[in-house]
Amino acid sequence: MSANPTKPKFYLTTPIYYTNGSPHVGHTYTTIVADTVRRYKRMCGYEVVMTTGTDEHGVNVERAAKKAGIPESEFVARMAEEWRALWDKLGLAADEFIRTTDLEHVRTVQWLFRLCRDAGYVYKGHYTGQYCIFDNAFVTEAKPGDSCPDCGRPTETVTEENYFFKLSAFQKPLLDFYNQHPEFIQPESRRNEIISFVQGGLKDLSITRTTIRWGIPVPGEEPHVFYVWFDALTAYLSAVGGPEHAQRGFWPADVHLVGKDIIRFHAVYWPAFLMAADEELRRLKLPELGLPKQIWAHGWFLIDAAKMSKSKGNVVAPLPIVNVLGMDALRYYLLRETVFGQDGNFSYDALVTRYNGDLANGLGNLASRILSMIQQYQDGVLVGNLSPSDEPPGVQALALRFEQSYREIRESYEGFGFSRSLELIWRLIASTDLFLTTEKPWALGRQNLPAAWQPIGAPASGSEQSKVAHLLYRAAEALRWAAVLAYPVIPDATERIWGLLGEHERLANFRLPDDLTWNQIKSGTRIGKIEPIFPRVDKAEAIERIEAMEQVPQKPGEGPAAATPAATPGQAAPAGATPAIPPATTPAKITIDDFTKVDMRVGQIESAEKVPNADKLLKLMVNIGDEVRQIVAGIATVYEAEKLVGRKVIVVTNLQPRKLRGVESNGMILAGSSGPDGSPVLAGFLEDVPVGSRLK
Numbered sequence: 001m002s003a004n005p006t007k008p009k010f011y012l013t014t015p016i017y018y019t020n021g022s023p024h025v026g027h028t029y030t031t032i033v034a035d036t037v038r039r040y041k042r043m044c045g046y047e048v049v050m051t052t053g054t055d056e057h058g059v060n061v062e063r064a065a066k067k068a069g070i071p072e073s074e075f076v077a078r079m080a081e082e083w084r085a086l087w088d089k090l091g092l093a094a095d096e097f098i099r100t101t102d103l104e105h106v107r108t109v110q111w112l113f114r115l116c117r118d119a120g121y122v123y124k125g126h127y128t129g130q131y132c133i134f135d136n137a138f139v140t141e142a143k144p145g146d147s148c149p150d151c152g153r154p155t156e157t158v159t160e161e162n163y164f165f166k167l168s169a170f171q172k173p174l175l176d177f178y179n180q181h182p183e184f185i186q187p188e189s190r191r192n193e194i195i196s197f198v199q200g201g202l203k204d205l206s207i208t209r210t211t212i213r214w215g216i217p218v219p220g221e222e223p224h225v226f227y228v229w230f231d232a233l234t235a236y237l238s239a240v241g242g243p244e245h246a247q248r249g250f251w252p253a254d255v256h257l258v259g260k261d262i263i264r265f266h267a268v269y270w271p272a273f274l275m276a277a278d279e280e281l282r283r284l285k286l287p288e289l290g291l292p293k294q295i296w297a298h299g300w301f302l303i304d305a306a307k308m309s310k311s312k313g314n315v316v317a318p319l320p321i322v323n324v325l326g327m328d329a330l331r332y333y334l335l336r337e338t339v340f341g342q343d344g345n346f347s348y349d350a351l352v353t354r355y356n357g358d359l360a361n362g363l364g365n366l367a368s369r370i371l372s373m374i375q376q377y378q379d380g381v382l383v384g385n386l387s388p389s390d391e392p393p394g395v396q397a398l399a400l401r402f403e404q405s406y407r408e409i410r411e412s413y414e415g416f417g418f419s420r421s422l423e424l425i426w427r428l429i430a431s432t433d434l435f436l437t438t439e440k441p442w443a444l445g446r447q448n449l450p451a452a453w454q455p456i457g458a459p460a461s462g463s464e465q466s467k468v469a470h471l472l473y474r475a476a477e478a479l480r481w482a483a484v485l486a487y488p489v490i491p492d493a494t495e496r497i498w499g500l501l502g503e504h505e506r507l508a509n510f511r512l513p514d515d516l517t518w519n520q521i522k523s524g525t526r527i528g529k530i531e532p533i534f535p536r537v538d539k540a541e542a543i544e545r546i547e548a549m550e551q552v553p554q555k556p557g558e559g560p561a562a563a564t565p566a567a568t569p570g571q572a573a574p575a576g577a578t579p580a581i582p583p584a585t586t587p588a589k590i591t592i593d594d595f596t597k598v599d600m601r602v603g604q605i606e607s608a609e610k611v612p613n614a615d616k617l618l619k620l621m622v623n624i625g626d627e628v629r630q631i632v633a634g635i636a637t638v639y640e641a642e643k644l645v646g647r648k649v650i651v652v653t654n655l656q657p658r659k660l661r662g663v664e665s666n667g668m669i670l671a672g673s674s675g676p677d678g679s680p681v682l683a684g685f686l687e688d689v690p691v692g693s694r695l696k
């Protein structure tokens, strides 16, 4: 894309989505918002670049690739293709799609690191944290004794050498910056949250790892690779030129759109990295990067007013909804139902209600009503033949209503108040409907007309005909403006309405004027062949069809819902963390059949020993009646190995075997947890039970 020097530039980004899973409605929401802003800004005359992409490094990808039995590079290439294909299919293709494995990104991360290091903000140190050996990952914010929030297993204290970024040095510069730029963090509630977080003091940040293999190498410091945020955040810069960003002219970004769970990384870490790099660039007398102008955090979708758990693994895929109701229905619902920035509820019921109520009965019905009358009474030709001073009050009142709302609708778009914009546009749609019902163009011929309706200099015989023509012309103009204003949110339907009204140029290229003006449709314009814009659907049937499609598993590359190597539930999804949305009808309870799938038996411990280099793990040999199983259990802090021999325990026998610290574990021993640190307490029996007997 070549830069256009005559147009102002606007750069916005979605998160760089994490590729250990497939895109769902949560990611789609963020990308829809970005696309809506992009379309709106283009209508305002900006040259816009919207970036999305894929975050392809880290241990979760490493593991998902292993599970899929392919090299990481191949795995991420497939995932990136799946994401890109979905965005294409949904009409949300970005202008720049950046992959964190792209060479220009690798180069940019290494460049930024050198700048930060040369400015004196990077040092080598040791990172000690709680590590989950099953997930091969540090559990940030866990204390010794905590269990892993992802898999529930006990964590271990592990120390490794890391590079640290001196985040602590940026407390004051960041607070000053927030103070000077009150618009930087949106909405207000997030801004307050971030300010008090920074006021509470900043700890230096570990930005490299040696326990991870799949990542961007730290130049000259292998086996160090960059860790999550230094890598992922920099992608926003890589996408528009990296070290050569000045040539493209899109940096600094105007808006980073993020989910509220990742606001801290964007509003604290990212500006600090950039401030550090700028200090070095200033010293080198090179152009500075500057900070992004705004970070906008949106809320989560909730089910029945409860926060969803990422570990549920049951997510809503966008394509089934789009296949049944169309992309505009999903876009409209997500942006209309919830005030941007707040949490919202997601349900198929509300989605279809919005579709039928606002789209089918609202805009869709108005369009077909107006177009059908133009076809019927005007033979499909639009004729505006009255001067404004001759128009009856009804026409002028409707025009005034549009003119008055125009500015507020635009201001709402500017402030990311999509819900408000749509509410106002739909009021205008209702007003236009009422206008038709009141003026009754279909009944004009049978009425005694008021004096104001007498056309200037026209023969009396044609007067009623020309009044009908003019009423319909003004109704068509109202519909045209409704289409223009709703275009950023529902581009497909409004382009079609635009075309039906006889426009040849695409609506996407329409430039919003400062004030709304009338008489833009040329008299004599012929309308297109009428088609339904939003056909009404039967709610129960539509939901049934969407849910049926949700059930169909798809192959990777064929769309969402797809092979989710990362349905590994509950992993923190670093840069892309928009929440998963389970279907509205998630069954909360399991059936007896589900329960009987779990094979639990009474076992007796025959031997126990500590697992080397693991302070919590015991390797147990457990007799379960017909065999002796090797099971690794995280109970060493509470139970001494010798004292366990002969003890009867409850064993889940039909779990997939897995390795813990290289030791195979073939089953699981049930335990409760007690005390503030969640110490394990083995489950057992008060009466004697024979070894091998099944629990039911």
Ligand SMILES: [Zn+2]
Binding pocket: 132, 133, 134, 135, 148, 149, 150, 151, 152, 153
């Ligand atoms: Zn874990």
